[in-house]
Amino acid sequence: MTEKTTQGAGRRRGRRPGGTDTREALISAAREVFTEQGYDGATVRAIAAKAGVDAAMVNHWFGGKEGLFGEAVLKLPFNPQEIIDVILAADPSDIGEAIVRTFLNRWDTTGGGVFTALMRSVTSHDEAATMLRDIFLKLVFKQVIGKMAPDNHEFRATLVATQLVGMGMVRYVAHFEPMASADIDTVAAAIAPTIQRYISGTVT
Amino acid sequence: MTEKTTQGAGRRRGRRPGGTDTREALISAAREVFTEQGYDGATVRAIAAKAGVDAAMVNHWFGGKEGLFGEAVLKLPFNPQEIIDVILAADPSDIGEAIVRTFLNRWDTTGGGVFTALMRSVTSHDEAATMLRDIFLKLVFKQVIGKMAPDNHEFRATLVATQLVGMGMVRYVAHFEPMASADIDTVAAAIAPTIQRYISGTVT
Numbered sequence: 001m002t003e004k005t006t007q008g009a010g011r012r013r014g015r016r017p018g019g020t021d022t023r024e025a026l027i028s029a030a031r032e033v034f035t036e037q038g039y040d041g042a043t044v045r046a047i048a049a050k051a052g053v054d055a056a057m058v059n060h061w062f063g064g065k066e067g068l069f070g071e072a073v074l075k076l077p078f079n080p081q082e083i084i085d086v087i088l089a090a091d092p093s094d095i096g097e098a099i100v101r102t103f104l105n106r107w108d109t110t111g112g113g114v115f116t117a118l119m120r121s122v123t124s125h126d127e128a129a130t131m132l133r134d135i136f137l138k139l140v141f142k143q144v145i146g147k148m149a150p151d152n153h154e155f156r157a158t159l160v161a162t163q164l165v166g167m168g169m170v171r172y173v174a175h176f177e178p179m180a181s182a183d184i185d186t187v188a189a190a191i192a193p194t195i196q197r198y199i200s201g202t203v204t
Numbered sequence: 205m206t207e208k209t210t211q212g213a214g215r216r217r218g219r220r221p222g223g224t225d226t227r228e229a230l231i232s233a234a235r236e237v238f239t240e241q242g243y244d245g246a247t248v249r250a251i252a253a254k255a256g257v258d259a260a261m262v263n264h265w266f267g268g269k270e271g272l273f274g275e276a277v278l279k280l281p282f283n284p285q286e287i288i289d290v291i292l293a294a295d296p297s298d299i300g301e302a303i304v305r306t307f308l309n310r311w312d313t314t315g316g317g318v319f320t321a322l323m324r325s326v327t328s329h330d331e332a333a334t335m336l337r338d339i340f341l342k343l344v345f346k347q348v349i350g351k352m353a354p355d356n357h358e359f360r361a362t363l364v365a366t367q368l369v370g371m372g373m374v375r376y377v378a379h380f381e382p383m384a385s386a387d388i389d390t391v392a393a394a395i396a397p398t399i400q401r402y403i404s405g406t407v408t
Contacts, residue, residue: 038328116327122378123324124242127379129356135378158374158383159394165378166370170362174326174333174369176340179362190363190407193397 025051030072033111039069039121039128042163069128073117075128092148096196103164108184110201119165119173136161148200159198167191212244229255239317241324243273243332245313273332277321290342296352300400304392307368312388316376323369340365352404363402371395 023093028047029051033042044065048055090098107115134156145156167187170176179187197203233255238299251287252259266272294302311319325332340361349360371391374380382390401407 089327119323119373120327122373123320133378135379144264155382155386155390155394158380161378161380162370162374162383162395163398164370165365165373166366166368167324167375169326169369170366174337174365176337176362176365178359179366182359186408190359190402191366193401194367197397198394204390 016143019061021049022053022057025053026061026068027072028059030068031114031117034069034121035117039116039125040091046067068123073114073121092200095144095148096194096200097188098194099164099195100167100192101184103168104184104187107168109140112168114122115168115172119169145199152203156198157204159203160195163191163194163198167192223265226255226257226261229257230262230265230272231276234272235318235321238273238277238325239321242321243329246273248272274327277318277325296404297400299348299352300398300405301392301396303364303368303399304371304396306387307372308388310389311372311376318384319372319376323373350404356407358408360402363407364399367395367398367402 022088026047028049033047033050036042044058045055047068048058051057053183058064064073079203081189084097086098086102118128122132136151145153145160149156167179169181171182171187172180228249234246234251236299237251237254240246241250244271248262249259251269251272252262262268262272266275290299290302290306295312308390322332322336326336349357349364371383373390375386376384
């Protein structure tokens with residue numbers, strides 16, 4: 001992912017000044033259209049029209065719809081570098097709480113819209129699930145759990161995923177109260193010990 | 205739900221012998237069509253056609269598409285009576301494990317298809333989320349958590365929901381390995397303590 005970010009920055013620097021604006025406009029439009037339509041319903045044409053640019057710009061900047069989805073939607077809720085930064089900054093015994101707060105803070109700011117779009121795509125589109133899996137397991141698992149637990153790294157990573165995905169589903173998609181409206185402190189107090197155990201505690 | 209089941213049984217008993225077959229055929233067809241199409245995509249006409257009965261039978265037996273969805277899809281993964289039976293049979297300290305095993309056993313037998321259909325509907329259809337909430341919180345929460353915890357009943361119920369929904373999402377929808385293929389003993393050993401704590405442990 002670090003490589004990809006570097007490449008992206010390189011592409012941006014190499015383009016005419018208007019290019020970055022086009023790219024950002026496409027990402028912004030894509031978030032709206034993917035949120036409203038889901039992955040399958042969203043078309044490159046509709047996203048480009050909303051951004052006010054030619055549809056060819058999607059291929060130019062993102063290599064197609066899938067790449068744009070990865071940039072605009074998948075990277076937001078699971079920005080691997082942010083998770084890794086949290087890990088590096090937090091005390092090992094507070095990793096669970098740091099992770100729960102990081103995800104809640106990011107997702108709450110969009111009213112859960114980005115998370116909902118992500119889950120709608122995952123439930124309707126195998127490719128989205130594959131991308132999510134690759135980002136979550138290959139990056140988060142390797143850099144976080146690999147440092148903290150002696151065993152069962154992959155299994156621990158999927159356990160963390162169950163709790164984070166379920167938290168988002170209940171809070172943002174199903175809107176079960178009082179979870180949907182609970183403040184972050186309350187949710188973190190309840191769920192952080194679960195994440196902590198999945199990362200470094202007993203799971204077998 | 206006990207009332208509703210009793211009403212349903214009463215309806216069945218009061219009809220001609222072929223009625224029960226029609227009803228079961230519609231439930232079976234509905235499961236297939238809702239799984240394939242999601243709630244919004246599934247039509248009463250398509251379900252009736254697959255069942256080989258007149259579309260009017262859907263209104264007759266279920267009061268419409270919503271009622272059929274509740275019977276065919278929602279009741280399967282969250283059959284309240286089964287959860288309650290588990291609670292009554294299990295030792296209080298084993299409730300978490302009993303619940304995890306009950307859900308995994310039910311969902312695994314359909315290869316996760318019923319769960320996937322449920323989540324696809326929840327993410328695309330607010331009414332499905334409302335029905336799920338009503339069934340899960342009003343029934344499971346009242347009869348299970350109300351007996352075991354002195355406080356925070358509603359919050360505990362939503363915490364249980366986060367872990368069960370997330371477990372299903374990762375195992376059946378996103379297919380994250382090794383969670384997707386892990387045997388039930390392995391999954392239960394890891395997740396049961398979480399459910400146990402959410403029901404009767406410290407959550408604040």
